[in-house]
Amino acid sequence: MNDDIAFWLSYLTNGKHLAWYASFQFTIFAALMGGGLAVVFGLTGATLKNSRFLPLRLIGTIYSSIVRGVPDVLFFLFFPLAFEQAVEWVVASQICTPESIAAQTSAWPPCKEANWFLGTTEYLLLASVSLGLVYGAFATNVIHGALRSVPTGQLEAARAFGMSPGQVLWRIQIRQMWVYALPGLSNVWMLVVKATSLLSLLQIADIVLWADRLGAPNFLPAVGLVHEDWRWRYYLVLFVFYILVTWLSERAFEAITRRVGKGILSEARV
Amino acid sequence: MKKIMLAAIAALALGGSAMAQETVRIATEGAYAPWNFLDESGKPAGYEIDLAGAICEKAGLTCEFIVNDWDSIIPNLLAGNYDAIMAGMSITEERLQTINFSDEYFPPDPSRYVALAGENINFEPLAGARIGVQGGTIQAAYAQANLATDNTVVSFSTADQAVADLSAGNLDTIFADGAYVDPIVSASNGAIEYTGPEIMIGEGMAIGLRKDETELTTKLNDAIVALKADGTVDSLIAKWFDGRGPYYSE
Amino acid sequence: MVSMPEAKPARAGLSPVVELRGLHKSFGALEVLKGISFTAHEGEVISLIGSSGSGKSTLLRCINMLEVPDAGDVLIDGEAIRLRGTGEGRHVADEAQIRRIRSELGMVFQSFNLWAHMTILENVMEAPLVVQGRQRAEVEAEARAMLDKVGIGSKTDAYPSQLSGGQQQRAAIARALCINPRVMLFDEPTSALDPELEVEVLRVIKVLADEGRSMVLVTHDMEFARSVSDKVIFLHQGQIEEEGTPDEVFGATKSARLKQFLNAASHS
Numbered sequence: 001m002n003d004d005i006a007f008w009l010s011y012l013t014n015g016k017h018l019a020w021y022a023s024f025q026f027t028i029f030a031a032l033m034g035g036g037l038a039v040v041f042g043l044t045g046a047t048l049k050n051s052r053f054l055p056l057r058l059i060g061t062i063y064s065s066i067v068r069g070v071p072d073v074l075f076f077l078f079f080p081l082a083f084e085q086a087v088e089w090v091v092a093s094q095i096c097t098p099e100s101i102a103a104q105t106s107a108w109p110p111c112k113e114a115n116w117f118l119g120t121t122e123y124l125l126l127a128s129v130s131l132g133l134v135y136g137a138f139a140t141n142v143i144h145g146a147l148r149s150v151p152t153g154q155l156e157a158a159r160a161f162g163m164s165p166g167q168v169l170w171r172i173q174i175r176q177m178w179v180y181a182l183p184g185l186s187n188v189w190m191l192v193v194k195a196t197s198l199l200s201l202l203q204i205a206d207i208v209l210w211a212d213r214l215g216a217p218n219f220l221p222a223v224g225l226v227h228e229d230w231r232w233r234y235y236l237v238l239f240v241f242y243i244l245v246t247w248l249s250e251r252a253f254e255a256i257t258r259r260v261g262k263g264i265l266s267e268a269r270v
Numbered sequence: 271m272k273k274i275m276l277a278a279i280a281a282l283a284l285g286g287s288a289m290a291q292e293t294v295r296i297a298t299e300g301a302y303a304p305w306n307f308l309d310e311s312g313k314p315a316g317y318e319i320d321l322a323g324a325i326c327e328k329a330g331l332t333c334e335f336i337v338n339d340w341d342s343i344i345p346n347l348l349a350g351n352y353d354a355i356m357a358g359m360s361i362t363e364e365r366l367q368t369i370n371f372s373d374e375y376f377p378p379d380p381s382r383y384v385a386l387a388g389e390n391i392n393f394e395p396l397a398g399a400r401i402g403v404q405g406g407t408i409q410a411a412y413a414q415a416n417l418a419t420d421n422t423v424v425s426f427s428t429a430d431q432a433v434a435d436l437s438a439g440n441l442d443t444i445f446a447d448g449a450y451v452d453p454i455v456s457a458s459n460g461a462i463e464y465t466g467p468e469i470m471i472g473e474g475m476a477i478g479l480r481k482d483e484t485e486l487t488t489k490l491n492d493a494i495v496a497l498k499a500d501g502t503v504d505s506l507i508a509k510w511f512d513g514r515g516p517y518y519s520e
Numbered sequence: 521m522v523s524m525p526e527a528k529p530a531r532a533g534l535s536p537v538v539e540l541r542g543l544h545k546s547f548g549a550l551e552v553l554k555g556i557s558f559t560a561h562e563g564e565v566i567s568l569i570g571s572s573g574s575g576k577s578t579l580l581r582c583i584n585m586l587e588v589p590d591a592g593d594v595l596i597d598g599e600a601i602r603l604r605g606t607g608e609g610r611h612v613a614d615e616a617q618i619r620r621i622r623s624e625l626g627m628v629f630q631s632f633n634l635w636a637h638m639t640i641l642e643n644v645m646e647a648p649l650v651v652q653g654r655q656r657a658e659v660e661a662e663a664r665a666m667l668d669k670v671g672i673g674s675k676t677d678a679y680p681s682q683l684s685g686g687q688q689q690r691a692a693i694a695r696a697l698c699i700n701p702r703v704m705l706f707d708e709p710t711s712a713l714d715p716e717l718e719v720e721v722l723r724v725i726k727v728l729a730d731e732g733r734s735m736v737l738v739t740h741d742m743e744f745a746r747s748v749s750d751k752v753i754f755l756h757q758g759q760i761e762e763e764g765t766p767d768e769v770f771g772a773t774k775s776a777r778l779k780q781f782l783n784a785a786s787h788s
Contacts, residue, residue, distance in 0.1 A: 015311030103482070108349075115350040157633035160584055161647040161699065162623030164615070171650065176637050203338065203346075213308060216301065216430040217437070219457035222510075223303045224310045226457065229434035263679030264636045 011225060020210035020234075024241070026120070027196045027207050030128050031245075035192045037132025039185065042139025047169065049144045060140065067137035072195050075134050080118070080126035080202060088114050123202040135192050142184030147173055149180040178260040186253040193245055197238075211238055293332045294486065295352035296322055296477075300337040301428045302450065304510040305358035305376075305475075308337070317510035318356040321375055324502050328493035341406050341427055344369060347478060353486065354479050358447065360408045360472030370481045373494045374474030375503060377517045381409050382448040383466035384455060386436065391443055393466040399442040400424055402432035408472045409445045417445075436462070449511055456512075535562045536598065537703050537734045543582055543592035545575075546608065552578045553589065554758040560703065560751075563732045567745035570755035571781060576738045577630075579755065580707050583736065584625045585618055596621050597702060623651045626696030630708040632688040634680035634695070640667065641676040644695045652699065659698070666694040670724050686717030690724055697728075704728065706737040742785050746770050754778045 011017070048060030067075070085108070092114035100111035109115050118126070150173050158168045199206035215231030218224060257265070298306040300314050309315035314335040326333035336352050347355055347369060360378075361371045385391055391399060397420040403410040405425035413423045424441060426432040432444050433454060443465060444451070455462050477494075479487050497503050498518035507515045538560040545553040552575045560566045568576040581587040583594060585601060588610050594601045601621060604613035612618045634643050644663040648654045667673045670690040672683070680688050689709055696704055706725065710718040722744050729735060729748045739745050745752055745766065752769040754762045754777075762775045773779050 015313065016308060019312040112350065117351055151633075151636075153629060153631050153633040154635050156586060157627070157629060157635070160586060160622060160625070160627040161695075162619040162621075162651040163647070164619060167650060171646070172635055172637075176635075203342070205337070212428075213301065216428065217434050218303070218430075219433075219454040220303050220307075223307045223315075229437060231434070260637075262637065263639070263681055 014224075016210075016214060016224075019205070020207065020214060023205055023207050023210050026124055026199055026204055030124060030131060030196045030199055031193050033125075033128035034131025034135065034196070035189050037129060038135035038139045038188060038192060039143075041132055041136025042143045042185075042188075043174070045136060045140030046143035046147055049140065050147060060144075064137045064140040064144075067134060068141070070134070072131075072134050073198060073201070076127065076130050076195075076198050076201055079130040079133065080123060083126060083129075084116055084118060085109075088116050091116065118203075120204055123204050124199075127199055127202050127204065131192055131195055135188050135195070138188045138191065139185060142188060143177060143181050146177040146179075146181035146184070150176045175260075176264060179257065179264050182253060182257050182260070186249065189249060189253075190246060193242065193249070197242075207238055207241070211235055293334055294326065294354060295334055295336050296354045296356050297336045297338040297343055297347065297352045298355070299340045299343065299357040299428070301340070301430060302358045304453065305450075306356070317376075317506055318358070320506050320510070321497075321503065322356055324497055324506070325490060325493045328496055329489045331489065339427065340404065344478065347480060350480075353483065354477050354490070356477055358450070358475055359478050361474055361476050362408055362411070362472060364411065365478070368481075370479045370483070370487060372477035372479065372487060372490045373498075374476045375494055376449075376475035376507065378470060378472055378474045380448050380468035380470050381412070381445060381472075382451055382464055382468055383443045383445050384436070384451050384462050385443040385465045386439070387460055387463050389442065389465070391465055396421060396466070400440070402426060402435055402441040402444040404429045404432060404446065407446075409447070412469065412471050413445055433462075449514070452512065536560065537562050537564075537596070538583055538736060539593075539595040539598070540579075540582070541593045541595070543579065543589040543594070545578055545582065545587060545589050552758050553582070555592070556755075556758070556760060557592075558753060558760070558763070560734060560736055563734055564750045565729045565733075565735045565737065565748055566751045566753060567749040568736065568738045568753050568755060569740070569742065569745055569781075570761075571784075573757075574755040575758040576755045577707055580705055580736060580738050583703075583705055584622050584627060585612055588612065596624070619651070623647065623699055624702045625705055626699055626701030626703070627705045628689070628692050628696050628707065628709050630711050632680070632685070632692045632712070634688055634692055636680055639677050639679055640672065640683070640691045640694075643680070643691060644698045647695070647699050663694070663698050666697045667691070669697075669727075670694045671720070684717060685713045686720045689713065689717075689721045693721070693724055693728075703734040703736060706735065706739070708738050708740065711740060740785070742770070742782060754781070756781075 045060045045063050048056045049064065051057050051060070088109040092110040095113050096111035100113055104111050154172055154176070155168055158172045163171065196206075197208050200209035211234035212231060215229065215234040217229045218226055220226070298314050298318060300306055300308045304316050306314055306316040306318045314337060319335060322333055322335070338346055338352070340357065343355055343357055343359075344365070346352065355369075358376075359365070361374065365371070383391075383393075396417060399421045401413055401417060401421050402424050403413050403426070405427060410423070410425060417423060424432075424435070426435070429446060429450060432441070432446070435441050436444050448468065451464075455464060477490055479490075494503070501516070501519040504516035504519050507517065536559045540559070541557050543553050543556045544551070556575075556579060558566070568579060570576045578587055582589045583596075585594070588603060590607050590610055599621070602613040602617055603610050605611055634640075635646065638646065641660070641663055644666060645656075645659050648659040648662070649656060664673065664676065667676055670693055672687050672690050672694075675683060675687060675691070680691065683691065693709075709725065710721050713721060718741075722741070725735075725737070726748055737745070737748070747766075749766050751763065752766050753760055754769060754775070756777050762769060762773070762778050769778070770782070773782065
């Protein structure tokens with residue numbers, strides 16, 4: 001019995017498992033950064049959509065309607081690749097010489113010097129930006145609706161007291177918008193969290209990839225513990241992790257709602 | 271980008287001698303024991319990792335392994351994310367169109383069918399079967415060309431997923447490198463057994479390289495030739511593949 | 521708190537504070553203002569009365585350009601608000617000018633329009649701090665004094681939703697006072713209130729009138745208009761039907777329409 005416990009303790013703390021535990025940081029980072037960017041893009045998109053100028057309004061509308069329709073997996077694959085090639089194209093136009101272009105044998109990039117090596121950090125940032133862009137389109141709609149839910153009389157009062165359009169937007173409309181946006185944004189946040197399970201598509205050794213590796217059946221003692229297909233056990237841990245994140249998120253959103261809802265949600269008389 | 275430029279400047283400044291200290295980045299899958307796998311500490315290990323150590327030492331190179339999924343392992347080589355592939359990759363005509371190979375370091379080996387014990391699969395001809403392969407392998411190409419019309423060929427991103435699906439009863443048979451399924455058959459205590467014919471495909475396994483890396487290719491080939499002659503390759507094959515060989519030394 | 525004197529002292533000053541010249545305003549096919557002119561002098565209290573739809577609220581909102589008139593000019597302290605374009609496309613030409621002028625006009629709305637996410641004190645301090653860029657300590661002292669003056673000095677840290685309608689409207693008056701306005705604009709300040717809460721708000725407005733503040737007031741309360749005004753303007757279908765001192769308008773009514781209106785108002 002004690003031997004069993006000792007065995008499992010040491011098995012579950014071997015380098016492979018420690019690498020798995022460490023990989024949770026990628027998921028958490030991508031979720032927080034992706035979620036944060038989604039709000040930034042959402043605020044930008046909603047502000048554009050509310051703009052008085054037709055071209056800006058069109059940009060906001062096109063962004064929210066088109067990007068919302070693109071499957072997240074597709075965007076996840078498309079955006080980092082397109083971004084990488086765009087950067088390489090720009091760099092190539094600056095540094096490639098006729099000699100270096102002649103020396104290049106593969107089709108891309110134009111010369112070897114222009115190659116941009118993407119490691120885990122770069123992919124993680126690009127993945128976060130992708131998440132931000134995709135879910136920012138959803139956040140745009142949520143925030144746009146929430147901005148409109150702020151009573152117009154209060155905006156009019158702000159204008160009547162001499163506030164500039166920017167001050168009205170920032171000091172009155174956006175401050176009050178959160179209370180109406182939070183239910184929708186909490187949904188968007190859960191979508192972002194779920195989409196972090198796609199990180200392995202970008203060569204990031206994330207929690208899903210490690211769960212696959214650790215759970216894969218092993219027949220060779222030389223490789224390590226011989227076991228059959230254990231992936232479901234590792235996936236179960238991921239389930240629990242995501243459920244935990246959901247639960248924590250709900251608590252957090254409740255707390256935030258209480259905070260930003262001060263004066264707007266409480267109806268009690270003093 | 272900055273790093274690449276610095277490396278380029280350093281290479282210019284130090285001239286030819288810089289080559290000796292340069293790090294060669296080698297990609298492997300890390301999921302194809304005994305060629306390559308991740309050991310308990312999470313680091314790449316296996317025949318190819320041992321062999322790479324010997325080759326790099328012989329060639330005076332510093333080598334480092336990068337783990338990369340099988341299905342993107344050639345595109346990422348071409349993109350310059352690493353310099354070489356050692357991932358149980360067989361030399362084929364198709365691959366030679368995009369990349370180069372070093373001399374082989376593992377001999378041509380018949381591909382084998384395996385199935386759960388007691389499944390009597392009729393191979394004269396093979397029809398109506400669900401056949402598991404790892405996508406992008408020589409076996410997958412063979413199955414697509416010769417078996418796909420009468421059977422269902424199911425492609426997996428790693429070989430062990432195919433084995434897991436066979437054990438779960440979702441597949442009738444798996445078609446894979448003989449030396450890959452060998453230890454699985456023997457470790458299964460009779461639950462998984464060989465079936466059907468042995469089929470020779472592929473021309474041995476070798477290091478995959480970009481076509482323009484002629485200097486590196488030459489260096490690696492010189493080292494491989496020397497290690498074959500002094501018995502190192504054979505002893506590593508024997509160590510990792512249950513006493514197989516010798517193939518290359520007297 | 522405040523006494524309500526029966527008769528109001530005469531006190532019309534000299535210099536014009538608000539001057540409207542030939543205002544026209546349409547909403548689509550509906551012409552709401554059909555050429556309205558009047559002048560409010562320093563220290564004068566002007567009441568706009570009339571049935572709903574007579575254009576009195578629209579007229580008030582034209583003073584600070586919450587509605588932009590299709591034609592005509594608005595002058596504050598002799599300075600014309602610059603507008604550009606014609607008809608329904610007419611708009612404010614100089615954003616900086618209108619913001620400066622608005623920050624000198626204290627507006628009180630029918631539905632209070634306090635900012636819900638700020639405490640009462642923050643509501644009152646917002647415009648002086650953000651728009652006028654004044655010192656926080658000075659503004660806070662003044663804001664507290666204003667809230668004391670309107671009788672809700674104990675509610676400074678409450679949020680608007682925690683107050684009664686009458687308390688909210690008094691806070692809104694304090695908010696308008698705290699910008700030291702040249703003119704106070706009241707848009708039906710008691711219409712949204714229960715009768716028993718109306719009194720406390722009217723009392724505050726009366727005090728301000730007695731202090732000699734310039735005010736333009738839209739109201740449906742004829743008795744109040746009579747007691748507080750220097751001049752009463754009766755609007756009918758977008759035009760000034762009758763104007764004069766309270767005694768002239770209420771005591772010696774000339775227009776048949778105004779008579780009818782006053783009759784209906786006193787029976788409601």
